[in-house]
């Protein structure tokens with residue numbers, strides 16, 4: 147049998163325990179037919195074989211991103227990137243360029259500005275934006291995501307005036323202390339006034355943006371995704387995408403409440419073998435640490451002594467879990483606070499005989515303790531982790547201040563989880579966090595907070611490859627480079643296991659291959 151595609155003279159990181167390294171790969175159709183030395187693979191080459199000379203480059207199994215919001219990512223690709231702005235002038239210059247390309251009254255969105263980088267040190271107001279954009283509503287989100295700067299036109303669209311108020315516990319509408327006029331800075335829930343005023347793109351535009359997002363995703367070496375659906379409109383987008391050949395492999399995760407509403411209506415899909423599966427239903431036991439809605443046993447260390455809250459009673463969670471499992475879908479429980487993790491485990495323990503079969507996954511399982519850890523181990527629950535979120539919880543949300551040192555020690559204890567044989571899965575949470583898997587990997591290999599919970603590079607790669615494949619019962623067809631598996635591969639500029647751990651994020655993906663087809667070449 148001759149190969150359609152052969153990759154030779156390379157450094158293949160197979161992620162397969164028995165033979166972790168090889169030199170060459172032969173592919174026929176969408177499958178790998180041989181992994182071995184260049185000499186062995188050359189025997190499978192004939193005139194019709196396309197040959198890629200790797201020249202020592204590293205190949206890994208295509209990444210599986212287990213947590214991504216694709217349509218939102220697409221939406222965000224239209225936003226202005228303000229990360230590199232070093233002054234108010236820079237913000238204005240970027241805005242000026244954009245204004246020239248669009249019609250008046252069209253919204254302009256951007257994110258990433260950071261006033262601490264500004265020279266001279268000056269906090270922007272709406273008037274700085276008005277100078278350049280008097281006709282278009284403009285919203286620029288701060289890099290922390292905690293507040294935004296808007297211009298006068300945006301305030302007008304959102305009907306925010308001197309008289310508009312909000313509870314101080316929920317948010318702040320920045321106002322001039324003398325005149326009472328809004329300054330254009332909106333914090334916390336005050337940002338919702340603006341968010342609600344921004345028009346939703348038309349369905350066809352959303353479909354195009356989603357396709358654009360998919361093409362950006364494969365550029366990072368990601369070949370499979372777990373698409374965490376947020377709104378019903380995404381189900382119709384996935385349906386439309388499925389009418390053609392899909393740009394990458396998609397495992398769809400539907401929130402419980404949407405699933406209940408859409409049951410039988412919007413769930414008829416053109417499923418494609420190995421490429422599109424409606425796989426899991428996710429039920430949320432609580433909210434998020436960042437807005438203090440994650441359910442805790444003991445209060446947050448804020449002035450309100452709040453503990454967050456569970457979104458379901460225990461009985462309701464129990465019956466919903468049974469309903470999901472009986473439907474045949476994979477069960478995912480989002481549980482961020484320790485109290486929510488316990489509620490999830492109580493439900494899981496009640497259906498314990500089905501655990502082995504269904505591969506239950508906890509989303510986040512952020513705040514833990516010894517007892518919860520033991521119970522997770524016993525139930526063999528997997529934990530889905532988004533490494534860049536970990537960094538944000540500590541850095542942007544100041545987890546140590548908000549939880550206290552002792553509890554923060556048990557926030558995302560990855561080393562401890564692995565040492566207790568709990569399977570970890572890796573994802574980006576893009577667009578809340580950057581898509582680049584190497585950024586996530588560097589974050590957990592090179593942990594800034596509680597360094598004793600760092601993991602090694604191979605363990606981190608495992609989260610995004612073979613573990614992620616196992617989580618959806620696809621360990622026999624993907625997640626490692628072995629004969630018989632799908633030829634989903636990423637060619638890298640460097641070997642992540644050989645470079646310094648603070649250089650991992652700089653690794654470049656030069657080629658992405660899905661099912662034996664080159665889908666990206668940089």
Ligand SMILES: [Zn+2]
Nearest residue numbers: 213215374575
């Ligand atoms: Zn998410």
